[in-house]
Amino acid sequence: MDTYRPRFVPPHEAEAIKESVANLFKQFLEAHPEVSSIVRGLRVEFGEDFSGQPAIWIYFLVNETPSPSIEDGARLNELATFVTTGLVQKGVTPTTGWPYVSFVSFQVFGPHQVSRGSA
Numbered sequence: 001m002d003t004y005r006p007r008f009v010p011p012h013e014a015e016a017i018k019e020s021v022a023n024l025f026k027q028f029l030e031a032h033p034e035v036s037s038i039v040r041g042l043r044v045e046f047g048e049d050f051s052g053q054p055a056i057w058i059y060f061l062v063n064e065t066p067s068p069s070i071e072d073g074a075r076l077n078e079l080a081t082f083v084t085t086g087l088v089q090k091g092v093t094p095t096t097g098w099p100y101v102s103f104v105s106f107q108v109f110g111p112h113q114v115s116r117g118s119a
Contacts, residue, residue: 017092024087027086028082035075035079038065038072040062041061044059054095055098055099055100056087058100058102060076060080060101080101084101
């Protein structure tokens with residue numbers, strides 16, 4: 001009988017990916033400083049996706065806004081695209097871990113679990 005073995009991103013690759021995400025995030029904020037009023041930080045975790053393949057879970061921690069503007073939504077979409085495209089250009093593939101992006105309320109993780117400058 002086969003035993004289920006989860007597939008995770010190896011630790012040395014995980015650290016390199018976290019650093020890449022943090023650098024891409026910084027680059028985006030430098031080009032679009034207005035986004036720093038929306039996104040307070042990020043968090044990167046590794047695990048499996050729905051199909052059991054390695055996954056990179058990128059959480060951008062955003063301020064709670066009762067009615068976010070269309071412009072804010074467009075900027076967040078640009079941020080997600082910039083980071084995921086950058087990771088793929090740096091060699092991230094489905095075998096190393098596919099990037100999934102979520103925008104999560106800053107209050108979910110709290111300030112003690114969030115890094116502004118690194119993942």
